[in-house]
Amino acid sequence: MVDFLLPTSTYxxxxxxxxxxxxxxxxxxxxxxxxxxxxxxxYRILTGLTFSLAAIIAIIVSWSGDTPRLIGLNGILIPIAWxxxxxxxxxxxxxxxxLIKICVGDNEGFVNIDVLLTLAMTLTCIxxxxxKNKGFIRLSPDKDLLFFSTCIVSVMFCVFSGMGFIAGNEKxxxxxxxxxxxxxxxxIIVVLGKVIQLINIKNEGQYKLLQYQDHxxxxxxxxxxxxxxxxxxxxxxxxxxxxxxxxxxxxxxxxNYNNTASSIFGLIxxxxxxxxxxxxxxxxxxxxxxxxxxxxxxxxxxxDQIDTIRTVVxxxxxxxxxxxxxxxxxxxxxxxxxxxxxxxxxxxxAENSIKQINRQLKLLSGITRHDILNKVNTLQLYLDTIRRNxxxxxxxxxxxxxxxxxxxxxxxxxxxxxxxxxxxxxxxxQDVTSIIRKVMEQYDVSVxxxxxxxxxxxxxxxxxxxxxxxxxxxxxGQCVSVIEVSDIRSPDSLTLxxxxxxxGIPSDEKEQIFDLGHGKSSGEGLFxxxxxxxxxxxxxxxxxxxxxxxxxxxxxPKGSFR
Numbered sequence: 056m057v058d059f060l061l062p063t064s065t066y067x068x069x070x071x072x073x074x075x076x077x078x079x080x081x082x083x084x085x086x087x088x089x090x091x092x093x094x095x096x097x098y099r100i101l102t103g104l105t106f107s108l109a110a111i112i113a114i115i116v117s118w119s120g121d122t123p124r125l126i127g128l129n130g131i132l133i134p135i136a137w138x139x140x141x142x143x144x145x146x147x148x149x150x151x152x153x154l155i156k157i158c159v160g161d162n163e164g165f166v167n168i169d170v171l172l173t174l175a176m177t178l179t180c181i182x183x184x185x186x187k188n189k190g191f192i193r194l195s196p197d198k199d200l201l202f203f204s205t206c207i208v209s210v211m212f213c214v215f216s217g218m219g220f221i222a223g224n225e226k227x228x229x230x231x232x233x234x235x236x237x238x239x240x241x242x243i244i245v246v247l248g249k250v251i252q253l254i255n256i257k258n259e260g261q262y263k264l265l266q267y268q269d270h271x272x273x274x275x276x277x278x279x280x281x282x283x284x285x286x287x288x289x290x291x292x293x294x295x296x297x298x299x300x301x302x303x304x305x306x307x308x309x310x311n312y313n314n315t316a317s318s319i320f321g322l323i324x325x326x327x328x329x330x331x332x333x334x335x336x337x338x339x340x341x342x343x344x345x346x347x348x349x350x351x352x353x354x355x356x357x358x359d360q361i362d363t364i365r366t367v368v369x370x371x372x373x374x375x376x377x378x379x380x381x382x383x384x385x386x387x388x389x390x391x392x393x394x395x396x397x398x399x400x401x402x403x404x405a406e407n408s409i410k411q412i413n414r415q416l417k418l419l420s421g422i423t424r425h426d427i428l429n430k431v432n433t434l435q436l437y438l439d440t441i442r443r444n445x446x447x448x449x450x451x452x453x454x455x456x457x458x459x460x461x462x463x464x465x466x467x468x469x470x471x472x473x474x475x476x477x478x479x480x481x482x483x484x485q486d487v488t489s490i491i492r493k494v495m496e497q498y499d500v501s502v503x504x505x506x507x508x509x510x511x512x513x514x515x516x517x518x519x520x521x522x523x524x525x526x527x528x529x530x531x532g533q534c535v536s537v538i539e540v541s542d543i544r545s546p547d548s549l550t551l552x553x554x555x556x557x558x559g560i561p562s563d564e565k566e567q568i569f570d571l572g573h574g575k576s577s578g579e580g581l582f583x584x585x586x587x588x589x590x591x592x593x594x595x596x597x598x599x600x601x602x603x604x605x606x607x608x609x610x611x612p613k614g615s616f617r
Contacts, residue, residue, distance in 0.1 A: 076131075076247060079109045084254050102140030103147030106132045130172055130240050131247070134207045137180035138200075139251055145180060149173055172214050179210045200248045208241040299376075299396035302383070307334045310391065319376070319396055335394065339368065339378075361389060367399070375400045431464055482591045484510040484617070485517050487551065491540055494521045498529060505541035509549060512615040514590045523580040524553050524607060532557020532605060549616040551609040559601040568597065591615055 083105050090098050109132055132152070137145035152173065183206055186192050194202055215233040293300050299316030303309050309332040312320075320338045364380040379395040438457060441447060447454055487509050495502045511517070528535045535557040543550040560568060571582040588595055592612050599606030 075109050075112045076243070079105060079112075080247070080250055080254070082108065083251060086258075096143065099140040099143035100147065103136050103144035104151075106136040106140075106144065107148045107151035130176055130207065130211045131243050133173060133176040134180060134203070134244060135247055135251070137177075137184070138203060138248060139255075141184075142181075145177065149177060172211065175210050175214045176207065179206055196252060197249070200245060200252065204241050204244040204248065207244060208237045211240060212237045298398075299394075301335060301394040301396065302391055303335050303394065304391045305389070307336050308332070309335055316394075316396060319398075373400075374398060375403050427464075428468055431461055431468070435461055482512050482514055484512055485515075486510050490518050491521055494518065494525055497522070498525050500525075500529060500535065501537045503537065503539040505539065506551075507542055507544070509542070510617050511549070511593070511611050512591055513593060514587050516587045520584045520587050520609075521553075523584045527580055528555040528557060528605060534558065535604075547613045549611040551611070553607040553609065554599065554604055556604045559599050559604050560597055561601050565597045569595075 083102070086098065086101050086105070090101065132148050133145055136148040153170075183192070183203060192199070192202070212233060215236065216230065293311075293313040296313060297315060299313065299319045301309055301312040301316045361382050363382075365377065366380075367375060367377050369375050375398070377397045377399045379397075381393045381395070382389055383391055383393050438454065438461075442454070488504065488506050491502075491504065491506075513520075525538065528538055532555050535555045538553070538555045541552045541554075543552065569581045569585045585595055588609065592615060594610045595607055596610075597605060597607055
């Protein structure tokens with residue numbers, strides 16, 4: 056049992072060395088995390104110096120003794136320096152340990168075991184890291200530290216045992232004592248390494264936190280600049296608008312407005328404090344003419360009012376404004392309304408003038424048309440009277456021409472009645488297939504429909520388009536027995552193809568057929584077709600081959616079909 060024990064001074068030295076190692080951990084903890092992550096060479100140098108400092112402190116602490124002891128931790132400082140700092144740290148630690156040994160002159164001990172132990176630790180670390188870099192050692196951090204510590208103390212045990220066997224003197228420790236030394240060193244390496252790992256993890260967390268903080272600060276700065284730029288752009292847009300723009304909360308309180316709105320409502324300046332601004336309902340009812348209660352109620356907002364509202368308000372200044380009320384949101388939450396106030400006084404006056412002119416023209420054309428038709432009917436009556444009472448056999452050709460001219464005049468007058476209403480009604484969405492099926496019932500001809508289900512936005516006279524196309528094919532195609540209507544869909548347009556198996560249209564007449572007066576009859580049908588479609592931007596053209604049948608392509612632009 057006595058042989059197992061080491062000298063009391065050895066235990067005291069261990070206690071002293073452990074105290075020093077704790078101090079070294081505190082010093083290691085001071086190494087900045089920025090150096091650990093950004094400047095590895097400097098980190099390795101600082102790590103080597105930190106662990107070497109343990110030997111220096113040990114010498115200073117024990118200098119007053121009879122024999123200045125080295126820290127005796129060649130088997131601890133060198134492996135730890137290698138493990139965490141690599142070759143640079145290990146090399147610095149080895150150099151300082153030997154320098155202290157030379158300065159102190161500590162040549163006692165059996166066969167310079169410090170030198171052999173240092174060499175053995177160095178070779179073990181080199182071999183370990185070569186194997187690790189080659190991928191032969193793949194363990195978790197904790198298992199890796201235990202495996203590394205086991206390798207170190209195994210070599211340490213071999214060195215102590217071998218040197219004791221060679222020395223064969225009383226100063227050499229026995230196997231029980233060597234085991235005790237090795238176990239203590241193993242525990243110190245494991246505990247010291249684990250603490251350093253925790254320090255590194257803490258530094259990594261702090262470093263990432265600092266990086267994230269810098270990232271957030273950068274984002275905040277960029278966002279602040281973007282917000283300032285966006286705010287400036289928004290103000291520029293608001294002030295450049297000729298419309299009055301006002302934003303209000305759900306209680307109708309004004310939150311922002313531009314100069315145009317300020318002049319409309321008589322506000323002093325856009326910089327007027329928000330708490331001094333009256334509710335929008337008060338401003339509207341205070342300057343409006345007519346039924347003020349209707350407008351006042353209109354501008355009392357509620358969260359469930361999410362539809363866009365348009366209203367026209369006439370102010371006491373006789374100016375007419377169109378007010379569009381649109382909800383706006385923040386993070387999917389309805390928080391207020393945007394009012395766009397547009398002065399439409401001039402437009403209203405112009406529209407009223409146009410309506411008045413149209414009414415007058417309609418009245419004038421109606422009277423004129425009625426008078427002309429009366430005259431034509433009277434002329435037709437006289438011609439019938441002449442036929443009944445006189446022998447006109449020698450003038451029969453002339454009378455037939457007069458009849459033809461009278462019929463054309465009647466047709467043209469009737470056409471002006473129909474053309475007069477073109478464009479006077481709002482376009483609407485209409486089902487193409489339903490319209491064509493309705494027209495098909497009026498004609499005795501085979502019709503093939505290859506159409507999808509479409510609605511197109513066109514003048515209410517769209518039905519007349521297909522009536523005229525059917526009539527044109529049967530009247531001028533001579534031998535038409537089949538009519539086909541199909542479609543061609545593209546991302547930007549819808550093309551309706553109307554084709555027959557008649558004689559077709561000569562190439563030099565493909566555009567002339569749409570001119571007013573062209574053709575064998577009145578020449579109004581295809582002209583009228585093009586005019587009806589043109590009101591909503593729809594085009595029509597003929598692209599068939601002569602003697603192969605007529606082919607009309609009706610191109611509906613994007614947004615005018617669904």
